[in-house]
Amino acid sequence: MNLFLLYYSGAGNTQLVVSYLARELRRMGHRVTTRFARKGAELPDRFEYDGLIVASPVYAYQPPQTLMETVERLPELRSAPVFTLMTKGLISGNAPLTLSRAISEKGGIVVGHAEIIMADTLFILTSKRNSLLEKIMLLPNMMAVREIRKLPQRVLRSFEEKVPVPFRPKIYAKLTDFIARKFHKFVEQKVGQFYADERCDLCGACVGLCPESNIRIVDSRVLWGMDCEFCMRCVHRCPQEAIQIGRYIREAGRYVPPKDAYLRALLK
Ligand SMILES: Cc1cc2nc3c(=O)[nH]c(=O)nc-3n(C[C@H](O)[C@H](O)[C@H](O)COP(=O)(O)O)c2cc1C
Ligand code: SF4
Ligand code: SF4
Structure with a gap:
């Protein structure tokens, strides 16, 4: 397959998962073009790939704004199968729904989705260097490794089966939206x-x-x-x-x- 992999990453959790995924898919004989969705990232004029992978961290229960803007700038996806991948500290809120809606608007069909819990790159900054709390905050990465290793097969299976993933608003979305608004005020300061x-x-x-x-x-x-x-x-x-x-x-x-x-x- 000839795949396009668009990702955003802060500290580097998503970037590391993406590097692993791209390397393994290439080892299996697939072509993978990766693109970091930084502000103003160059995108293809036409979507001439067999599938798209969009990988994103969760920030305040949503995908990062710059990734969303980059998805909006993608060319028409012409019913291409899309796999969405999220790394998160714990709760993704409505991030998967937001991303899948943006992809549908571009004409893509989300046929696979994975969420991987990893060390929280914000909360880890509330622990002291080399403390027990810091070690505890790194523990999710131990479990994540097993999930990450399964990803290449999961992605390929989704692209073969092409079954659309139903995304629904989370029942607790009002609460996470409220927390997100508070968080954005905190970030503004x-x-x-x-x-x-x-x-x-x-x-x-x-x-x-x-x-x-x-x-x-x-x-x-x-x-x-x-x-x-x-x-x-x-x-x-x-x-x-x-x-x-x-x-x-x-x-x-x-x-x-x-x-x-x-x-x-x-x-x-
Ligand atoms: C500003 C900020 C907000 C975050 N908000 C959430 C969140 O709402 N839910 C969650 O599960 N994780 C949250 N996290 C944790 C990240 O989603 C998680 O650590 C992710 O793997 C980071 O990936 P990255 O290193 O590629 O940016 C947040 C991290 C940051 C920096
Ligand atoms: S300035 Fe803000 S957006 Fe840029 S790397 Fe630092 S935290 Fe990320
Ligand atoms: S803060 Fe200073 S040392 Fe750190 S990356 Fe920027 S220029 Fe380099």
């Missing part, structure tokens, strides 16, 4: 509080890492704009661990999925 501490060596990595192009270096200072998805990519991936949000995450360790003791097994 926090996006103005990013800064690089004294460990920053102005390497510039964060500028390229940010999927929203929200970071600049001006006059030897790292500056954050307000166009932030709160994906935590810059925070977790800064080589100096220098990025702070106010005083909240100073004590927290940073989480890099390819270095995680459980997930590392997938890269072999």
